[in-house]
Amino acid sequence: MKKNLLLIVILLGSLNVVKAQKLDIIPKPVHIQQKPEVFVIPSSVQLIIDPGIQKSASYISSGFLKNSGISPKVSIGNKHKKHTILFLVDKKMSLPNDGYQLSVTKKGVVVKGKSPNGVLNGFQTVLQICSAKEVKKGTIPYVQIEDYPRFEWRGMMLDVSRQFFDKETVKKYIDWLAAHKMNVFHWHLTDDNGWRVEIKSMPDLTLKGGFRGPGEVLLPSYGSGNKRYGGYYAQDDIKEVVAFAAARGVAVMPEIEIPGHSRAVTAAYPEIGCVTTQETKSVQGEVKNVWCVGREENFQILDSIIKEFTTMFPFEYIHVAGDEVNRATWEQCPKCKGVMEKEGYTDTFQLQNYFFKRVEKIVEKYNRKTAGWNEIIKGGTLSPNTEIFAWQGVNYGIESVKRGHKTIMIPGQYTYFDMAQSENERGHRWAAIIDTKRVYRYEPIPINDLTHEQQKLIKGVQGALWSEYLDLPARFMEYQSYPRISALSEIAWSKKEDKNWENFYSRLTNSHLNRLANMGIAFRDFPPTANYNKGKITVTVPYTNAEVRYAVQSSEPTKQSPLYTSPIETKDYEHYKFKTFFGEAAASPSVKAEKPAVANWNSSKIEVLKISEDISEHVDKNGIWYLSFVPTEETTANGTIKEISLFENGKLIKSYATERTLKTKSRLRFVIDNYNEKNNYRIDFTIENKEAKESAAKVNLDCSPYQEPEVKVTSSMSENPKFPFSSLEDYKIDTYLRTENSCINGDWILYTFTNAVTASKIDVLTGIPHHPRFIANDGHVEYSYNGIDFEKGDSFNYGNAIIYPKQAVKAVRIMITGTNNEPILAAQDLRIHP
Structure with a gap:
């Protein structure tokens, strides 16, 4: 018996030895084979960098030191040597351009890419392996990886008009994108609230249009207050940023917002706008923010601006926007109406098409291609070389593809990171509430609506961060970006069939959040779940070893607040807030304790459910109570709720006869002013599922913390x-x-x-x-x-x-x-x- 126990102990010990370390790579590689052995990095390790990526040598060296803790010696070449780390460009590889192979053996580390960008992607994987939670510092586990992206375009847009981010902040943002194998930085440089790029032929674009405040041509907006606010990038700054990005494998695509969203232009140079007797407002409430299409000199101005852009940005595309144009201004403008009459146009979409056809010719004149938002395909045809960014929804991407355009899928409903991440957080809501899980769930190719050949026109996927509400709190730009961009990177890179939220979340929380913190990102952590039941608040942490702290009297938890370690006994559960903290800068939103649902249902067939629940244990005071119906998932918000009634000791307190769909997230008000702990309370309602679709929700009953006097x-x-x-x-x-x-x-x-x-x-x-x-x-x-x-x-x-x-x-x-x-x-x- 003792011999058998000894054998079991030895066997378990050996299993522990051969267990492979979790690498937690994001985005997930296409093929990976791992062995339990590790390559111990020599203290005087040599990095051999191919001449084809010499411009990235400093970046590779510094990144390696930061993530491995070892200061390497760097040499330029392509010869294999033992116990070195080799970064090699091999144009003969049968992989996509951004693909790479990574081999770690006892001989050393070899990263091969078909292109310089492929090598850099392999380098990012090396850094992630070195920084994985289970990997000992100074070692690299034996792996064989063959990896390449699903999409050639993996982009992220940052708006620097509404809020101005200085050059160093932009460089850090690009650095973070490179760490996720994202390869396009879409720089939204101009808009109504500021022109941010120096144009030497038109200096007032920045000297006047780059600032807003008292006495400026632009009024304060988006939290800038009654002070001079703004800034711009000199052309040398732009070139520095572009070179910085190129060393990391990231291309920079500039955007000029035309013909709408141009208040900064018309404020600096009023003659560029239309002359009208009646002011009309854009969607955002701006006036005089449209280029006059009937003023011929404007096309000469655009030519000079685009020419200067091409000296700063070598990327093949220039984005010329075209979204949300206040075309009503053109309807009031004599010059614009004159063009319409001359060309025989019957609506202003045709005039818009006229404008963009002329812009296309200017862009092509300087050996670039045009890109624009999905609105520019209205009113007529455009060059097949023009790339379309489908932001208004998936259907707009389908329309663009069917018209023969290369298309970038950037639907606001999934990839607009200015959207709030939960119901109680700051941010836009017009597209959706978008948390990391919703981003990850997005599939860029609508296979049921496009043929196999049409699907090939979907060139990639991109996110966008508009900056209207990034002024407060501090570092909110980072909070809104990550880890949603981490999820976006896996959509853009990894195989569709490999996508799995639970697996991604495990990799993210086990190692990758720590990587984000080490990059200096004040990301949004995942909030805990707090439940109140029978006099106790019990908190479930969002992942193993998460740091959750709490505060009372409805104040916000801080890093100095008490650490949650065990259930809290209280009757005043509504005064507690809980928050997850990670390191010094990252935190989750705060959450309140929730009482158990008073009812729930789950139906997937056509049926009528009559639900009656005793809710006496949920009611504990007089006050205003709200009954809410919360779908368990976005996809389960089906069905109609009706005949809702609350009873006290069998007597009807209030009823609602009007039908409500589950999609409306109904919230119904009840007043309880005769509470007694001996009272009996009951809720009755009916659910009608009219289609064979899943209808599932929980029903919450909560007492309002506020008074509601007439x-x-x-x-x-x-x-x-x-x-x-x-x-x-x-x-x-x-x-x-x-x-x-x-x-x-x-x-x-x-x-x-x-x-x-x-x-x-x-x-x-x-x-x-x-x-x-x-x-x-x-x-x-x-x-x-x-x-x-x-x-x-x-x-x-x-x-x-x-x-x-x-x-x-x-x-x-x-x-x-x-x-x-x-x-x-x-x-x-x-x-x-x-």
Whole structure:
């Protein structure tokens, strides 16, 4: 028996020895074979770098030192030597241009690529292996890897117009892309809110159009405040960035925003715009932001601008935008109407096509190709060489391909990283709530809508980070980028059949988040899950050894907050917040504890479900309670909810007869004002699944942390009928006020309560919920105990102010003392704390 036990121990020990270390490579390689042995990197290791990638020698050397801890000797050549690390270009390899082979044996390390970029991709894999959690520093496990990308175009766009990022920040952003084998940096250099690239033939584009603020030709916007804000890149800066990117295998594609989104241009050179008697607004509310198509001199100006662009950017494409053009301006412009009459056009899309055909010729004149957003294919045909970026949705990519254009899939619904990552985070919402998992789920080729030959026109996939709301908090650009770009890189590189979220998430959280932190990225970590049940909050960490901290009284957890180690006993679960922290800079959004669902269902057939649940254990106080229906996945949001009723001791409290689809994420209000712990509460509702599609959801019941007293709202400003003053009286989180015009000194919004309200604190919020557009910049809040005499409270700080009343409040007033430099003002429901 002892002999058998000894054999088992020896066997288990040997198994432990031969166990291969997890390498956690992102994006996942195509083919990989691994052995348990490791190559121990000599302390005086030599890096032999092919002359074909000599420009990258310094980058390779410094990256190797940082990730391995060993300072290498570098020589330029292509001869194999033992115990060296060789980076070799081999044009005869039967791999795609960006592909590579990596061999690690007892003899050393060999990275071969068919092109310089292929070698650099192999180098990134070496760095990731060296920095994997289970790999001992100074060693490289024996591996044989053959790897190549699924798509030749693997891009990411950064908007530097709304927010200006200096040269060094842009270089770091490119460095991070290279680490993920992304090969195109799309640089959005011009827009309404700033022109960022020096054009020597038109200096005022940057001297005037590169700045906004008091006394500038551009008004403050997107949080820039009442100060001079902006900047631009000199042509030498641009060339430096382009060379920096090239050394890392990244091409830089510039974008000139024309003919719309051009307020910075027309502010610096007014003659470029249309002359009209009636101003029209763009989608973003800008005026005078369109190039005049009927002014012939404008095409000469564009020629000179594009010529200078080609001296800075060697990339084969120049992106000329074409999105969201305010064509209504052309309808008012005599010169533009003259072109339409001359050419026999019947609509302004044809005029837009006329414009881009002329731009194509200018671009081709300088041996470049044109790229643009999907709107440019409207109104007529374009050169088959023009590349289309399908941002408005997958269907626009399908249309582009069917018209014969090479197409980059960049649908806002999956790859726009200015979108919020959860319901309670800052960011846009018009496309979708986009977290890392949703990005990873995206498939760029719609195989059911395109033939095999048509599919070949989908050249690649790209993400975009628009910068409207990247001003605050600090380093929010990094938070919005990663790890969503990590997911995007695997979509762009790895085989479709190898995609698996659980596997990706394991690689990401085991090693790759630490790599991101070592790169200096303040990424968005994954939040914990906190559940409240029977007097205890229990937290589930998002991955092994995640650091979760908490705060009470609804304050935000910090690195100094208590570490969560065991369940927390409390009755005030709603006052706790929890957050994951990683290193010094990265963190997740904070989350509150959730009570168990009061009901749930899962149906995949046509049927009617009548659900009745005893919810007595979920109700524990008087207050305003909200019942919400939350689909378990985006794909399960099918079915209709109806006949919703709440009962107390068998007596109906309230019912809702109107049908609601699950897609609407309904949130229903109930008031419980006769609570007793002996009371019995029941919820009844009906689900009708009208199609044989999966319908699955959980039903939550939560008590509001705020009071909702009856209130009447009036204002000196006129309301937008779609966003009326009554939106500030309903306490619905998804409704808000928009005024019809911009605010000026002396404007006000008055909240008058039917009965005076006793509160510990009142939050007064302006702007659109979760992404602060149209906020009050200059102004303060006032409050009255009798509805007649008002006391001055706090000034607005980034659109928000707080009142701490000493007695019952009868009225609250927003007072504006200056314009917010926006076309309108928005305001939200008061948050009235008990």
